[in-house]
Amino acid sequence: MNEPGKPRGRRPIVGEPVLDRAFRLLTAFGADDAQLSLTALSVKTGIPISSVLRLCKKLADLGMLERTGEGTYVIGLKLLEVASLAPRGHGLRAVAMPFMEDLHKATNHHVLLAVRDHDEAVLVERLSAHEAGRIMYRIGGRVPLHSTSVGLVLLAYADPELKEEILNRKLMLEPEGQDLPSGELRARVAMVRQQGFSVVSRPLPEPATSVAAPIFDRGQQIVGAMSVLGPMGVMEPRVVIPALVAVARAVSRAVASGSTGPNVSSG
Structure with missing residues (x-):
């Protein structure tokens, strides 16, 4: 049986705030990873792909991410505005x-x-x-x-x-x-x-x-x-x-x- 707070398979840490997971998704992007698929984001962050999909949709709605024609995601202009x-x-x-x-x-x-x-x-x-x-x-x-x-x-x-x-x-x-x-x-x-x-x-x-x-x-x-x-x-x-x-x-x-x-x- 897993200890409380320990990762279980590919599930996120028990009790990890949604904001923390959203931040991990945003910081997964980089100079060599400016455009990432849902699968790539899941692999890089360790967050299940179902949760990645849900979070990416919400972040895109907020303008923090943008969805490309190929179905991948890039950083949105709203982040530039805030920064x-x-x-x-x-x-x-x-x-x-x-x-x-x-x-x-x-x-x-x-x-x-x-x-x-x-x-x-x-x-x-x-x-x-x-x-x-x-x-x-x-x-x-x-x-x-x-x-x-x-x-x-x-x-x-x-x-x-x-x-x-x-x-x-x-x-x-x-x-x-x-x-x-x-x-x-x-x-x-x-x-x-x-x-x-x-x-x-x-x-x-x-x-x-x-x-x-x-x-x-x-x-x-x-x-x-x-x-x-x-x-x-x-x-x-x-x-x-x-x-x-x-x-x-x-x-x-x-x-x-x-x-x-x-x-x-x-x-």
Whole structure:
């Protein structure tokens, strides 16, 4: 006999709220799974297909999902509408965008804006250049703190407790598949705090260099990080860093003036 709360076959956890199951369905979608069938959703979430069908119909009625002509499901526009109200994402993006556009035109490289969400970063905006090379992360995608320039900046200025918790983890560089020693990460974080910016170069998916600088609020709490990314050997950090730091400071002044509206402090 199964213990209370334990999964029984493919049935959902006993007493699992409908809202939790609906959230699991929505988060089953991703960059490589933007369109999913009922069967695929059932397999990915462990929710019985009959329940998946019922939940998907309701979510589609609410505009959270949309049903395609092939009978599969995609994320609905209602979620985009709701997400656009997030002050830490689109609020910061709104005030930063004019500055990002100037930086993008001046450098002709990718310009990224990210915020921290617990122990990861979320990319909230990206301006791309045709000749700036491939980029690993999409808008709305999650970015590791320990191995990206925006991540290192957000980690360097994070709460001491969270910083120590991450620094004590066993971490790996992706997609290189290499271990990242704690001592090396500590040195990188300390350097970011000392210099006020980060520089990261990596060979995969193709050789690229990225530099990032912090954005602060009125209380000098970090609310985001902005970076410039381009092909290694083409994008010169010593040339880009002064402009990036100046732009990040300009955005910080705009944030401090209250241009973003509701609180945009990091999570």
